[in-house]
Amino acid sequence: MPEQPIVFAYLDEPPFCWPVADGTAQGCDVELVAAAFRMLGITEFEQQLTTFAELLPGLASGQWTVTTPLFVTTERRLLVDFSRPVWALADGLLVRSVDRGRLTGYRAIAAAGARLVVVGGQVQEQAGLAAGIAQERMIRVATQEEAVAAIRKRQADAYASVAMAHRGYLARQPDAELAVVDVPTGESIPAAGAFAFGKQRAVLRARFDAALESLIGSDWHRAMMARHGFLAGEY
Known part of the structure; x- marks a missing residue:
């Protein structure tokens, strides 16, 4: 065999x-x-x-x-x-650069009523829900490319993954309109x-x-x- x-x-x-x-x-x-x-x-x-x-x-x-x-x-x-x-690795958010001072973590997204996009099934989905983000403000996609596209098209306000993945993406595809926010200690270890x-x-x-x-x-x-x-x- x-x-x-x-x-x-x-x-x-x-x-x-x-x-x-x-x-x-x-x-x-x-x-x-x-x-x-x-x-x-x-x-x-x-x-x-x-x-x-x-x-x-x-x-x-x-x-x-x-x-x-x-x-x-x-x-x-x-x-x-x-x-x-x-x-x-700890979590990070990919946001539009104009939002980096406003959407500083999962709790800030929940307080603002903002929309979070995640790759469905990844642990960041549960972290967002635990921080108070409403189910109806959670957008689930299949790939990183779809998540980034949702931010660019303003279909979502923040994309949650590990911060390193966001930095790796921007290293390959630089975009001054996008920024990475490190999720605060206490919301992500x-x-x-x-x-x-x-x-x-x-x-x-x-x-x-x-x-x-x-x-x-x-x-x-x-x-x-x-x-x-x-x-x-x-x-």
Whole structure:
């Protein structure tokens, strides 16, 4: 029986991952997963661009082997297994520049009756609801591009994700009319993210974790993460 191919599923969300013209992916998560696989003697693996809504169901059903890191939650652990954490990041808001002094966090959005756009299923949706943003002021989309478009078209007032994702987006597509706001401490604390594996790949995940232990914190890793804009306390 032929060996099952290794498939890495990722999102278009710089600086973590993004597709390039030749059909491959780039980003800090891509570099880290490739380095870990090389340590295991795996020099080739497939890369599959997908949406957040398809990410974990595809993993659980065996469509792919491992996904780009995402926040570790109790609910997600019921579906998949996680590697050791590879980063810890706080939330941020992407807003129109004229609103950066007004929409300073989830509570400010709730108080203003403003509209928050999120990628459906991501943890920022629950953070916004917990801060008092009304369900009818919450807009759910499938991708980062759709969320940014909602801000530009004034269909929403703020887009919630990790601040690093917003900065990565603006680094690739600078726009003076957009600004990043760090969600205040107390409304968002840095949370751990990790690669996710299907529960049927426990042996590979354990070997992958051992490789990560050797890589994370190494000179190569620190230089790579700095090149993608991360600070020392974020990984």
